[in-house]
Amino acid sequence: MSVQKENRSKTMQKEFSEYSKEVDRAQHDENIRKAISRAVKAYRETTEKTMKSYPHTPEMAAEVREIKRQSVEQREELVAQAMEAVENNKGKAFFAKDKHEALVIASEIIGTGKTIVKGKSMLGEEIHIREYLEEKGNTVWETDLGEFILQLKKDRPMHILSPAIHVPREKVAEIFTDFFEKEIEPDIAKEVAVVREFMREKYFTADVGMSSANVVAADTGAFVIIENEGNVRLCTAAPPIHIIIVGTEKLVPTFQDAMKVTEVTWRYAQYPVPAYVNIITGPSKTGDIEKVTTYGAHGPKEFYVIFVDNGRSDMEADDDFKQASHCLRCGGCMYECPVFQITAGTFGETYLGGIGTIWNVFTSGGLEATSPQLYTCLRCGRCVERCPMQIDVPNMILELRKRLAAGEVIE
Amino acid sequence: MATSPIDMPQKVERKMPPVLELIRGNIIKHGNPLALKGSEISAWAKELNLPKTGNLLFYTGGEYQLLPFIDSLVKTMTVMDSNSKGFSMLMGVRNILGKTGFAPEKIYASVLAQDKERFNEVSLKAARILQSLGYDLCYSGEDELYSGALLYELGYWEDLASYGQKVMEVFKSSKAKTIVCLSPHAAEVIKFAYPKMGINHDLEVKTFVELVWEQRDKLPKVNFNKSVVIHDSCRLAREMGVTEELRDILNSMNVEFKEPLRKGTWTTCCGGPNKFMFPELSQTIAGGRVSELQSTGADLILTSCPYCLSALEGAIDKNNRDIIADFIEFLYKEIVE
Numbered sequence: 001m002s003v004q005k006e007n008r009s010k011t012m013q014k015e016f017s018e019y020s021k022e023v024d025r026a027q028h029d030e031n032i033r034k035a036i037s038r039a040v041k042a043y044r045e046t047t048e049k050t051m052k053s054y055p056h057t058p059e060m061a062a063e064v065r066e067i068k069r070q071s072v073e074q075r076e077e078l079v080a081q082a083m084e085a086v087e088n089n090k091g092k093a094f095f096a097k098d099k100h101e102a103l104v105i106a107s108e109i110i111g112t113g114k115t116i117v118k119g120k121s122m123l124g125e126e127i128h129i130r131e132y133l134e135e136k137g138n139t140v141w142e143t144d145l146g147e148f149i150l151q152l153k154k155d156r157p158m159h160i161l162s163p164a165i166h167v168p169r170e171k172v173a174e175i176f177t178d179f180f181e182k183e184i185e186p187d188i189a190k191e192v193a194v195v196r197e198f199m200r201e202k203y204f205t206a207d208v209g210m211s212s213a214n215v216v217a218a219d220t221g222a223f224v225i226i227e228n229e230g231n232v233r234l235c236t237a238a239p240p241i242h243i244i245i246v247g248t249e250k251l252v253p254t255f256q257d258a259m260k261v262t263e264v265t266w267r268y269a270q271y272p273v274p275a276y277v278n279i280i281t282g283p284s285k286t287g288d289i290e291k292v293t294t295y296g297a298h299g300p301k302e303f304y305v306i307f308v309d310n311g312r313s314d315m316e317a318d319d320d321f322k323q324a325s326h327c328l329r330c331g332g333c334m335y336e337c338p339v340f341q342i343t344a345g346t347f348g349e350t351y352l353g354g355i356g357t358i359w360n361v362f363t364s365g366g367l368e369a370t371s372p373q374l375y376t377c378l379r380c381g382r383c384v385e386r387c388p389m390q391i392d393v394p395n396m397i398l399e400l401r402k403r404l405a406a407g408e409v410i411e
Numbered sequence: 412m413a414t415s416p417i418d419m420p421q422k423v424e425r426k427m428p429p430v431l432e433l434i435r436g437n438i439i440k441h442g443n444p445l446a447l448k449g450s451e452i453s454a455w456a457k458e459l460n461l462p463k464t465g466n467l468l469f470y471t472g473g474e475y476q477l478l479p480f481i482d483s484l485v486k487t488m489t490v491m492d493s494n495s496k497g498f499s500m501l502m503g504v505r506n507i508l509g510k511t512g513f514a515p516e517k518i519y520a521s522v523l524a525q526d527k528e529r530f531n532e533v534s535l536k537a538a539r540i541l542q543s544l545g546y547d548l549c550y551s552g553e554d555e556l557y558s559g560a561l562l563y564e565l566g567y568w569e570d571l572a573s574y575g576q577k578v579m580e581v582f583k584s585s586k587a588k589t590i591v592c593l594s595p596h597a598a599e600v601i602k603f604a605y606p607k608m609g610i611n612h613d614l615e616v617k618t619f620v621e622l623v624w625e626q627r628d629k630l631p632k633v634n635f636n637k638s639v640v641i642h643d644s645c646r647l648a649r650e651m652g653v654t655e656e657l658r659d660i661l662n663s664m665n666v667e668f669k670e671p672l673r674k675g676t677w678t679t680c681c682g683g684p685n686k687f688m689f690p691e692l693s694q695t696i697a698g699g700r701v702s703e704l705q706s707t708g709a710d711l712i713l714t715s716c717p718y719c720l721s722a723l724e725g726a727i728d729k730n731n732r733d734i735i736a737d738f739i740e741f742l743y744k745e746i747v748e
């Protein structure tokens with residue numbers, strides 16, 4: 001056996017055995033079980049109700065599938081167009097071909113010794129931006145409540161929309177009591193209030209705000225962010241500098257397209273309507289004195305965007321996988337996944353569940369490191385029934401198993 | 412933009428998890444995933460004396476016959492370390508391989524005769540049902556080979572491409588135009604996977620359920636005083652598109668049935684597919700589905716896939732297993748017996 005082969009086999013064995021242990025642990029975790037069964041029930045009920053109130057949604061989802069399909073075909077042009085639009089809007093646009101480039105760009109903008117307030121970002125998880133900026137001597141606050149809990153718990157997200165889905169209120173109270181050094185009761189309203197008070201001051205003293213977009217309109221350079229907590233409003237508006245990191249798959253041609261994608265995304269994420277939809281195109285400005293445009297009014301004075309590829313163009317270049325890039329990250333498939341219903345995000349790594357497995361192969365770890373996830377998927381196909389983009393995850397999983405067995409490499 | 416690594420055909424030698432290698436090796440060497448003998452798999456057919464050639468080929472693929480052995484194999488592999496079943500799963504295989512390779516006699520020593528008999532009979536019952544509905548069947552007997560569905564599922568497509576050719580030769584030698592599969596997995600593979608592998612054929616692929624459905628007018632009305640609930644198999648519902656047929660059949664027979672929260676193309680998976688890699692997780696999933704089905708208040712769960720039957724049954728207490736049956740067993744009891 002060649003050295004290389006032996007190493008590969010050993011790593012794969014290790015991946016499998018560590019992963020199996022985690023999966024077995026997760027299925028005996030009472031917290032996960034309780035939280036997930038509650039969440040699944042709620043998701044199913046709300047979505048059913050929501051779809052009845054907004055019956056045009058499935059038809060709009062079909063339009064979005066077409067928008068997404070076309071966007072993949074025009075990806076390079078859309079990136080160029082959006083970057084130009086950002087510059088025209090007096091922002092600065094960057095393109096990062098991989099994780100490392102993205103981190104270096106962000107770090108060069110930010111420097112060291114700064115405080116950053118950050119909104120939730122799966123891309124942030126993918127490239128580990130918080131950890132990187134902290135290493136460079138900055139302080140980063142996750143402002144999304146779920147992410148904040150995980151930041152304190154030193155844990156990773158177990159669902160893409162409700163990252164702390166597996167942490168019940170009693171555990172949250174424990175974590176907060178520890179961190180705030182005062183007794184916090186296991187009362188959800190009180191837990192929310194204490195974070196609100198703590199974060200308020202951070203927004204207005206932070207040097208940098210950082211966020212990520214759900215959709216980007218290339219024609220206008222408009223970044224759309226769906227949220228409920230109001231933390232993104234504050235992150236994107238209060239600090240003097242704002243940085244958006246965004247994956248290139250979020251780009252669609254026009255502003256009108258972006259609105260359709262936005263509505264379909266939140267609807268399948270079980271919101272009849274979200275509390276806020278933020279649309280940002282550049283630094284804040286005013287022309288109120290003598291009609292002279294001046295940048296840096298109430299909002300940020302500087303505005304940066306980092307478009308990140310990190311494996312996306314490989315995925316989109318491959319006919320078997322380009323459809324995976326249509327994913328809206330609505331999270332619907334996860335609630336319908338029989339494995340996820342038991343293990344939560346243990347089935348996954350950065351990205352979760354079946355579609356997450358595909359994404360992990362291309363953006364976070366490669367084929368071999370993801371192989372245990374590949375064989376966790378039941379290929380039952382219920383995710384396809386739920387998915388507004390009808391992404392054929394089971395067949396993609398099969399294709400990846402085939403490539404794994406045939407000794408192909410995706411890194 | 413980055414150059415695609417996929418554009419650069421680079422290959423490595425890779426050692427797959429031992430349990431997968433074991434299944435693969437058995438299929439290629441013995442013509443079925445558990446290394447059973449062809450004579451054992453076809454033993455059920457002796458009394459029927461079916462011809463080897465005909466228009467309609469009855470295909471078991473050995474899948475029901477294998478069921479009692481699967482559990483035994485999984486158990487042997489998981490006794491090593493009860494704290495982490497998934498882990499030992501991968502390690503344990505090596506211990507069962509021994510110096511002489513796979514030794515089925517040792518592994519399967521604990522399989523009960525009554526279990527063997529029950530699952531062998533499923534094929535017999537299916538054949539009898541079809542005959543009673545007027546179908547003329549032929550059967551390949553000892554020559555019958557497993558479809559290779561697991562090679563497809565697990566990623567061994569190169570192996571399937573050559574193994575499937577052998578299976579196809581057996582099909583062709585029957586001269587049949589239509590093949591009726593008891594397992595939806597076999598039907599899926601023959602219908603959709605074979606052509607993808609370059610194994611071309613013009614066989615019409617049907618499932619057992621479809622053939623019964625086509626002759627549903629001939630089914631007798633029965634006096635079944637309990638209620639049933641259907642567990643749709645993922646493959647049957649989503650790949651083969653067979654859902655309402657099951658319900659039509661029950662309606663034709665005047666059998667009352669209840670519907671679970673998730674059914675048809677939205678059915679909940681039985682957990683069977685990852686049984687070999689993550690047996691504990693698989694069983695938990697099966698348990699969840701059993702509760703979902705039982706919460707309808709039905710007395711009997713019916714399914715029409717060997718793996719669903721095995722997985723769901725595995726999550727039901729041994730003394731309580733008469734609350735689940737295969738559709739074939741149910742039909743046989745009600746219309747033939």
Ligand code: SF4
Binds near residue numbers: 387389
């Ligand atoms: S795969 Fe489909 S259902 Fe799942 S998160 Fe993406 S868009 Fe939503």
